[in-house]
Amino acid sequence: MKKLTIILIFTLLTLLLAACGSDEGSETTGDSTSGDASGEEFKLIEEGKLNFAASGEFKPFSYMKDGEMIGYDIAVAEAIAEKLGLEAVQQKAKFAAIVTGVKSGRYDIAVASHTINEKRLKEVNFSDPYYYSGPVIYTRPDSDIESAADLEGKEISVSRGSTYVDIAKKYTDDIPQVDSDVVALQSLAKGHHDAVITDKITGQTAIDSGLKIESRGQLGVSKQAVAVAKGNDKLLKAINEALQELKESGKLAELSKEWIGVDITDEPKEVK
Incomplete structure (x- = not known):
C-alpha cells in the first residue's frame, strides 16, 4: 500500500510539472505576435497581422484599383508579410502623415517610397533600401x-x-x-x-x-526604405532579413520589373 501511495504521488507531481511547463511556454502578450520559425516577437497593432501604410497616390508604386491599393510598394509589403508569417493589411493614408502614423503606432510599418533622410530618422527607423531612385x-x-x-x-x-x-x-x-x-x-x-x-x-x-x-x-540618388517605429528592433531586424532573402532569391528584382518595368533594386554607381 505504501509503495502504491508513493507511485501515485510521484505521478501527480510529474503531471503538475508538465502542466506548469506548458503554460509558461505558451505565454503571449496582447500587443505582440511571433514571427516565423525564428520565434521572435514583434510589437504589432493586431496579433498575426502586419498593418502597413501607403499613399495609394504614387503610381506605379502605390495606386488604387477596384478599391484596393496595388503597385510595387504594395507588392513588397505583402512579400515581407509573407516572409514573416503575417497577414498583410493595407492602410491608405496621406503621404505627409504616414511617418507620424508609424511613430504614434497607428501603423506597424510604412512601405510608401520614403526616402531615408536625417529628418525622418529622428522620427522613425528605416530598413535597408528596397529600391533606389533620385x-x-x-x-x-x-x-x-x-x-x-x-x-x-x-x-x-x-x-x-x-x-x-x-x-x-x-x-x-x-x-x-x-x-x-x-x-x-x-x-x-x-x-x-x-x-x-x-x-x-x-x-x-x-x-x-x-x-x-x-x-x-x-539631382541625385535616393534610397527608399520601410519605416518602422523606434524601439521595435526585432521587427526591423526581421524586415531586413526578409528583404535580404527577397533580394538574394531574385524576387525583389522580379517585383520591380513587374510593376516598374526595370530593376531598381540595385544602387546605381553614378548619376547620369
Missing part, C-alpha cells in the same frame, strides 16, 4: 529651363511632405505643395508652375501615360 527636374517641352541652374527663383511644385520640398528650397521660395507627385505633374502639363521635382520613375510613368512633360536633369 529626384529629377520636369518641365513642359517649351520651357527655357535646361538644368538646375535655371531653377533659380522659379515656381517649383512638389508633393507635400516629400524630400523634394527641401531640394526645391535650394533654388526658390515659390514652392506650391500638393497632395501627390502625380497631381503636381498633371498640373505642370496643364500650364501651371515652371517645374516639378519628383522621382524619375514617377516622371517617366507620367510621360509614358501621355503627359506632355520632359526631364531636364537628375
Whole structure:
C-alpha cells in the first residue's frame, strides 16, 4: 500500500510539472505576435497581422484599383508579410502623415517610397533600401529651363511632405505643395508652375501615360526604405532579413520589373 501511495504521488507531481511547463511556454502578450520559425516577437497593432501604410497616390508604386491599393510598394509589403508569417493589411493614408502614423503606432510599418533622410530618422527607423531612385527636374517641352541652374527663383511644385520640398528650397521660395507627385505633374502639363521635382520613375510613368512633360536633369540618388517605429528592433531586424532573402532569391528584382518595368533594386554607381 505504501509503495502504491508513493507511485501515485510521484505521478501527480510529474503531471503538475508538465502542466506548469506548458503554460509558461505558451505565454503571449496582447500587443505582440511571433514571427516565423525564428520565434521572435514583434510589437504589432493586431496579433498575426502586419498593418502597413501607403499613399495609394504614387503610381506605379502605390495606386488604387477596384478599391484596393496595388503597385510595387504594395507588392513588397505583402512579400515581407509573407516572409514573416503575417497577414498583410493595407492602410491608405496621406503621404505627409504616414511617418507620424508609424511613430504614434497607428501603423506597424510604412512601405510608401520614403526616402531615408536625417529628418525622418529622428522620427522613425528605416530598413535597408528596397529600391533606389533620385529626384529629377520636369518641365513642359517649351520651357527655357535646361538644368538646375535655371531653377533659380522659379515656381517649383512638389508633393507635400516629400524630400523634394527641401531640394526645391535650394533654388526658390515659390514652392506650391500638393497632395501627390502625380497631381503636381498633371498640373505642370496643364500650364501651371515652371517645374516639378519628383522621382524619375514617377516622371517617366507620367510621360509614358501621355503627359506632355520632359526631364531636364537628375539631382541625385535616393534610397527608399520601410519605416518602422523606434524601439521595435526585432521587427526591423526581421524586415531586413526578409528583404535580404527577397533580394538574394531574385524576387525583389522580379517585383520591380513587374510593376516598374526595370530593376531598381540595385544602387546605381553614378548619376547620369
